[in-house]
Each structure stands twice: as structure tokens, then as C-alpha cells.
Amino acid sequence: MALRVYRDLLRQAGYLPHPYLQAFVKGKARDYFRRHRNSPKPAKQIENAKKELRRLQKVNNGSQFAFMRLLRQAFGRIGRMKWELLKPHFATVPERDPIIPKVESSRPPTYTPTLLALVSSSISKSTDRVIPTKDILNPLPARADPASDEARLLGPLSLRRQKNMHRRFFLEQTRRVYPPLEVLRSPSSTEASTPIPQTGLETLSPIAMLHSLSLPAAPISRPSRSDDTDRPLEEPEYAVISAARKMRVHGRSKRWLRRRYRELLGQIPKIVVEDSTTTGEQERKSTKQKKREDRTPEAKETTITDSSRKVSVQWSSKLALNLSYTPPLRTITHKELAWIQKATELTASNPAASRRKK
Template identity: 35%
Template structure:
């Protein structure tokens, strides 16, 4: 016990000294990416009370029932945004890759080699279920998306979601997911300006970019939380289709980000890049 406490204290000290690996470890523990909290988030998703129990593989053995993949778990297993490894094909949930062909009594292999052991079939199904759900990053919460009259309405309140007959997960309605986004701050695609140009007026607005009150002042800390957002998948339930999908925050830092579209340069941008004179003399097209 003392050895474990000493190890945790060293982790905290390393995180406070700015070690990225230690800081990420602390965040993963706090937000349920590791440890006991991770299990508490995932446990409700490993069953589906809305469906009947599957039939027993071995009629005399109650524990021989195959695992149940809830709709939430299916979405998490099939999405790269919530997986530490490659996403699964949904067909593997009904027939694990390691289950041999002779497990199907109607197959040619079963006729040739004889029926496959039912006990081994149960073990293979449960082993595959356990191995794969442990590769999932637990969802932070469920977001219900309603689209009516061309407008999208997003609901995260736990009581409202429960009233719609949808299960809440993770830190549902506690504002944890939103707080992490505020710490990172709104992303901007505007080109960075020199320090002297930050108080220059652009299109009638002052360029003194006042920081968001919730945005953390330290760039290093913001980057750590950006990385955390890439490990905080969001379960999205679309009411019109009745299906789940997985999304990540647009503020998350991804290992291979896509191309960004920067805004068109205006007079201030051109001035700081030494091109305004060329535009005025019509040597450089403005469109």
C-alpha cells in the first residue's frame, strides 16, 4: 500500500514539473480513461436491459449465454474515434474471427470434422467480447441530436435524456466535457499576427484578442487538454435514425489532422506581410 502511495506521489511531482507522460497519466485517471472510474463508466454499457437474454449455447448451463452487445457498445466498437486500435466490423460481433467454421452445424467443416465443442465456443465468444471492449475509450456522455425544420437541437441534460428513454453514460450533464473545451479555448484559423499588430483595427474590430475567461493561460496545459479531448469520445444519438455514432470535439488534437482552410487575407494581413503595396499598384490580384 505504501509503495503504491509513494509511486502516486512521484507521478504527481513529475506532472507538476511538466513531464508530459506523467501529466497525461493524471488526466487519464481523473477523467476515467484508466483505473476504477473507467470500469464504472463502461459497466452499464456491457449489458442491454431493453433486450431479452440470448439463448443458452449449452442448454443445461446458465452461464453459457453469449455476451450482449448494446447499441452504445456496438457504436463504440465500430468507430476509430473511440478505439485504441482498428475499429471492428459489425459482423465480427456475431461471429468472432477465432471461431472456426465447424461451429456452424450446417457447414461442410462440421460435417467433415464433427461438431465444434460448445464449451469452447462459449469461451471464444466471451474472450473476444472482453478483449475488445477493453480497447475502447469510455464515452464522456451521450448527446441526443434532434433535427426539425432544418435546425439541430442537442440535448445533454441527464433528466431530459432519461425521459426520452435513452441511457446516460459517463459524466452525463455534469459539464465535465464542456469544461475541458473551455480550458482549451475556441480554436482559431486566423493567421498569427506579430506582437505589434495585435492592437491594430481589423474590419472595425480591435485585434486585442482578449482571452476567453475559461481558457487556461498556459499553452503547455492547453495542449495537454487538447490531447485529452482526443481520448474523450462523445456518444451521439440521432433521434431521426434511432442510431448511435461517435464524435470527437473539434478542439481535440489528432495525430493526423486534416487540411485547414484559412480565411482570406485582408488589408491588415497584407500590410504585415509586405504585400499591400503590390495590391494598391494592381500588381497582385485581390481575388
């Protein structure tokens, strides 16, 4: 029974529209069956495997909800992989003093610059609420201040409650954060002066892969048999469709598949780390460039600056479904260019005829 379910999982994984998704599901199924090989309750484990099989069947039958759930799992938006991607951004050594004296477990959570930038940005969170940095570091009510009116009327806030509030707020915000797949270093900064956390996916270039999958394939002009000059001036890269691009979800169009990848790109932030010693002229240039690149009012970056580096959260791609996008135009052919030039020359030589047509 278990072997049949395992084979069905591998078969359904082979129908997925991208090699990365196929490898992710196959590896997940392989690890699951190896982990529960000697389980004392095999019936329960087989039932869970059947549930996963039904989800894969829904994906291959064209269910949008099931397909987006699989994409979020495969790229670390939900599930165990999300916390593995967030782990490099957590502080390994506590830097804040304990709230309760001589009790080490009462230390408030420490926010690294990258984690603080992710929590304080609306780009990298599942909610649009933007929380100021001062409220993140100190989420306590006014009663926590002994000199406040609330503390005088209701009494001081318990130190244990303050510790629990810090912990709950930290867990709540980290659950809402989308971890970045890549952490980039600005060209002006060096590796020694600006250390960055590594996610382990830098060699795979997942953002570039999703960007290419989200591009619409432009129509390719075929050369005419009678005229060898009827060729495009240059063949764009996005017109070359790989074998992975030709794979589709049953009952769904290629446009639907591209929009799902663009929807996923809207949940993947990008972190850029640079030296905080940037000159004023460079900052003004970068600000102007960002204003030109922003497509919508929602595409606002969040920047956190400390003593050694500056961390900014940006959109991972301009193809994210949250942003407006103008697809590239088709490349003009030599024959079409000749017709346009001829029409321009005729209009310039006989302006009266062009006025009569109008």
C-alpha cells in the same frame, strides 16, 4: 508518516495546471487514506501512496508520459473511472438464448446499440482495426457450424468452448474501447422516443472544457495612445485567457500543454442518438454535411441502426490531434483596414505604377 505523505500529495496536487485535475487527485488521495485508515498492513499502503507521490512529482517536473497518464485517469480513458463510464452502456437484462440448454451462465454477452457502435468503430478504440457488426455478434470460427467442412473433419466445436470464446471476445473488445464522456440526442428526436444512457458528466461539459483549453490564444491588439480608433473590430472569445489557462507545467510551454489536451481529445468519442425514422432527404443532407466536416480519411463515423433509434460514433472535437486543424486568424484593426482600403484605391487609380512595381 502517513500524515506527511498525505500532505505531500495535496501539495503536489495544488501545482497541477487545471482545477479539475487538482480536485481529481485530492479526491483520490482522500478516498485512499480513508479506505485504508485501519489497514492491518499500513507499511504497504504508505508505500503505494509514496509511489503515487513520485508520479505526481514527475507530472509537475514536465514528464509527458506521466502527465498523459494522469489525464487519461482523470477523464476515464484508463483505470476505475473508465469502467464506471462504460457501465451505463452494458445490458442489464440478457437478450440472447443460452448456448448450453438450461444453463443460464452460458448466455452470450448482449451488446446494447451504443456499446455495439463503440466496439465496431475505430474512433472509439485504442486500435485501428475495424470489426464488422456480424463478426462482433458471432466471433466463432467456421467449425462452430455443424455443416462446415472443418466440423466434418475435426468434429463439432464444444458448446463450452463457444461460451468461453464469446466471453473472451467481449472482455477483449471492451478493454480496448474508450467510453464517451457525453451521449447526445439529436435535435429532431424527443426524450420519450429516444432514451439515452447517462454518464453523470453532462452537467460538467468536459468536452467543451477540453475544447477551450486546446484553443490557442490569439494575440490581443492593444489600443494606441495617439489613436483611439485603433481597436479590433470585435474581440474573439478565444482571446480571453482565464486563470486556469495561465497555469503551466514546470519546464513546458503553453503550446505543449494545448497539444496534450488535443491528444486527449483524440481518445474521447462522441455518441449521437437519433430516431431511426429519419427521412431520406434528411439522411442525404446529413451525409453531405459529414463529408464537408471530415478533415482526414481516418475521421469516419460508425452508425448502428436498430428498430427504434440510430446510434453514431463521431469525433468529440475538431481539435483532436488526430485531425488537421487551422488556428483562427487574428482580428483586423480599423487602422489596418484603412491602410488596405487606401492601397486598393491607389492601385485602382494608377494601374501603370502597379505594373512597374511588378
